[in-house]
Amino acid sequence: MKRKIVFTGGGSAGHVSVNAALIPEFQKKGWDIFYIGSYEGIERSIINTNFPEVKYLSVPVGKLRRYFAWKNLSDPILVIKGFLESRSILQEINPDFIFSKGGFVSVPVVSAGRSLKIPVIIHESDYTPGLANKLVFPFSKAICTTFKETGQFLKGSKSLHVGAVLREGIFQGEARKGLEICGFTGLKPILAVMGGSLGSAKINKLIERNLPVLLEKYDIIHFCGKGNINEALRQAGYAPFEFVNKGLFDLVTASSVVVSRAGSNSIFEFLALEKPMLLIPLSSKASRGDQIINAKSFEKAGYSRVIEEEQLTDELFLKEIAYLAQNREQIQNRMSRNKEFKRSNEMYELLVKQIDKISAAQ
Numbered sequence: 194m195k196r197k198i199v200f201t202g203g204g205s206a207g208h209v210s211v212n213a214a215l216i217p218e219f220q221k222k223g224w225d226i227f228y229i230g231s232y233e234g235i236e237r238s239i240i241n242t243n244f245p246e247v248k249y250l251s252v253p254v255g256k257l258r259r260y261f262a263w264k265n266l267s268d269p270i271l272v273i274k275g276f277l278e279s280r281s282i283l284q285e286i287n288p289d290f291i292f293s294k295g296g297f298v299s300v301p302v303v304s305a306g307r308s309l310k311i312p313v314i315i316h317e318s319d320y321t322p323g324l325a326n327k328l329v330f331p332f333s334k335a336i337c338t339t340f341k342e343t344g345q346f347l348k349g350s351k352s353l354h355v356g357a358v359l360r361e362g363i364f365q366g367e368a369r370k371g372l373e374i375c376g377f378t379g380l381k382p383i384l385a386v387m388g389g390s391l392g393s394a395k396i397n398k399l400i401e402r403n404l405p406v407l408l409e410k411y412d413i414i415h416f417c418g419k420g421n422i423n424e425a426l427r428q429a430g431y432a433p434f435e436f437v438n439k440g441l442f443d444l445v446t447a448s449s450v451v452v453s454r455a456g457s458n459s460i461f462e463f464l465a466l467e468k469p470m471l472l473i474p475l476s477s478k479a480s481r482g483d484q485i486i487n488a489k490s491f492e493k494a495g496y497s498r499v500i501e502e503e504q505l506t507d508e509l510f511l512k513e514i515a516y517l518a519q520n521r522e523q524i525q526n527r528m529s530r531n532k533e534f535k536r537s538n539e540m541y542e543l544l545v546k547q548i549d550k551i552s553a554a555q
């Protein structure tokens with residue numbers, strides 16, 4: 194009989210990337226694969242676009258906020274509905290295990306899995322654990338972490354440092370194809386700008402203001418986020434994209450320096466591809482501050498420069514880009530020594546070993 198796995202996680206691509214890295218491995222090994230996500234979240238389009246064979250099942254999702262909003266009154270009802278629907282889906286599938294990448298959508302799925310005694314393994318890619326993962330941590334058999342230091346924030350011995358889990362295609366990117374997609378000549382160095390998977394209004398405005406100056410020295414690839422392209426800016430040397438599913442690694446491989454938010458998956462991808470980074474983490478006013486900690490740890494390792502939003506000025510921004518361009522080789526040397534990541538096939542083997550151990554103990 195085919196073994197079955199249910200993936201969950203979503204809300205932003207950062208909560209889908211590891212799943213997207215692992216799905217092809219489970220496919221190769223003949224598993225029956227299901228994904229439980231929201232009706233409209235980014236996880237739905239990523240899974241349906243890249244893995245049409247995976248059975249995607251939607252459940253209602255209630256957001257967990259740390260601040261007041263009227264929706265805080267209705268969202269608990271959605272969470273309960275999400276739990277009940279997840280439970281009946283899981284009862285029907287009866288998977289060998291659930292792999293959760295976090296985000297709001299994972300809370301009802303993991304809780305329902307626990308109520309049915311289905312083993313759950315979760316993954317945390319940020320330095321400090323996110324709220325959803327913290328809530329479901331007691332329901333899991335193991336929590337895999339990208340950062341070694343994350344274990345100190347999790348009680349007990351369930352945490353397992355695995356490093357970043359990278360999508361297989363990452364090392365197959367071709368600079369030539371990236372240039373072709375953008376219509377660039379390759380004569381100027383390329384600056385890639387990514388405001389996280391959803392785009393960042395702040396970074397988009399920063400680029401807009403500094404575009405004429407930047408274009409004197411660089412060609413620019415700008416990942417603006419869905420619905421954020423400003424068509425008036427389109428010109429020779431400036432290639433804007435909303436969200437790129439295919440060809441992303443051709444574009445990143447073609448780049449010399451990257452300006453980015455500090456979401457964990459993105460920065461580890463840039464590290465693996467040895468792209469010096471200027472990180473502008475999401476402020477602690479708009480988040481739990483996880484990106485600031487991610488960014489600082491990269492700065493300490495000498496892979497990136499960091500400008501916090503509160504310190505961000507156009508002058509400092511241009512100065513830091515110039516610094517990275519000048520010190521590129523030195524930074525890349527440091528990056529090339531970092532091997533703290535897992536290829537998807539290695540992570541597959543690790544997960545299956547874990548799950549066999551758990552099943553034998555049950």
Ligand SMILES: CC(=O)N[C@H]1[C@@H](OP(=O)(O)OP(=O)(O)OC[C@H]2O[C@@H](n3ccc(=O)[nH]c3=O)[C@H](O)[C@@H]2O)O[C@H](CO)[C@@H](O)[C@@H]1O
Binds near residue numbers: 205
């Ligand atoms: C606002 C928010 O909640 N941000 C969180 C979210 O960020 P976010 O969703 O931006 O997550 P990451 O930066 O970790 O990952 C983004 C992923 O999207 C991919 N990508 C991006 C652009 C594109 O056009 N195509 C594409 O495939 C990147 O290659 C990467 O794999 O999850 C991260 C990981 O938990 C957290 O650190 C962030 O704080």
